[in-house]
Amino acid sequence: MAASTVPDIVIGRLPLYLRALTMMSEAGQEYTSSHELGQQLGIGSAQIRKDLSHFGEFGKQGTGYEVNFLKEQLAKILKVDRDWPVALVGFGDLGQAIAHYGGFAAKGFHIQAIFDNDPAKIGQEVNGKQVQDIARLSEIIRQQQIKIAIIAVPAFAAQAVADQLVEAGVKAILNYAPITLKVPEGVRVQYIDPVVHLQWMAYYLE
């Protein structure tokens, strides 16, 4: 389990395996195979076996993988066998949809703190959490030792928010603002921009 030697692209596929295994588990399925996982995910079965082999020997010749066992192992490898507190910055349409999204529960994350700079939004309550004044961002993130944040503010404000988050100790940022962020080494950023995906696919349209 020499973490540093596993290619990042392999790590990026593990959440997909975990997602598929979780659905199998919820459906009561006990065993699966790299072939079945591959069919569901559109990934070659050899690739799946090779990806998993970075972390150990999880399957048995003949019976394949035990769904719950492999699911638990992957959750542990991805460090989502715990519950990470996440800060959400921005409580506009998108931020509200993210705050209401039920899909984080049991996936390793929960929205622990929400920030906005709009007085009309500060104090609103979502799932028992009050929207906080963004002026308190550093203080609250430090105090609650939050390491993960979601940025859902307009593009022009995103870099300043990222700078504050990093300064307060955040190490992983999921950025919905349509702008590439500059962060110091040791901080990870991933991006969600629907326009990028749509334009990518538009290229192939007739």
Next chain:
Amino acid sequence: MAASTVPDIVIGRLPLYLRALTMMSEAGQEYTSSHELGQQLGIGSAQIRKDLSHFGEFGKQGTGYEVNFLKEQLAKILKVDRDWPVALVGFGDLGQAIAHYGGFAAKGFHIQAIFDNDPAKIGQEVNGKQVQDIARLSEIIRQQQIKIAIIAVPAFAAQAVADQLVEAGVKAILNYAPITLKVPEGVRVQYIDPVVHLQWMAYYLE
């Protein structure tokens, strides 16, 4: 411009270049360089020059790239120099945030039709479009010749929606449901699942 010979991963970077150039253009900047683009995007300048060289010669030694010219060329290459009608399926929290999102305008897309199966939502109006009964999905998509769709329904319903979309002629699907879709060859799917990104980054947290 032999479209089929350009690696898909190169196509995937063009929207990022276009996004950066659009911001430069809006800021009134006239020229840029692969070096500056690379700095902004965290991509090597040699990579950028190589990516662009698949499509022609856009820069000049010494002066670099003319921002508006390169922006227009990339928009043309990506086929987003026009305005694609997009169908949005699902008008829950997420679908509503997508429908209200202002970021599609001038990026090549507009939400042309919205569908849901909830009688309380059907008939609601967003930006002058009424939410339609999902029973009319095939009819409307065929009639309006919509080729691009966004799926924002729960995971359990997503495959059935995708099947209907494909059958009605949709060729590109942006899927927000946390499930891998099966589609026939010739149809593209891209995925947005925040949990996948968060889990990917969680791996690297201490």
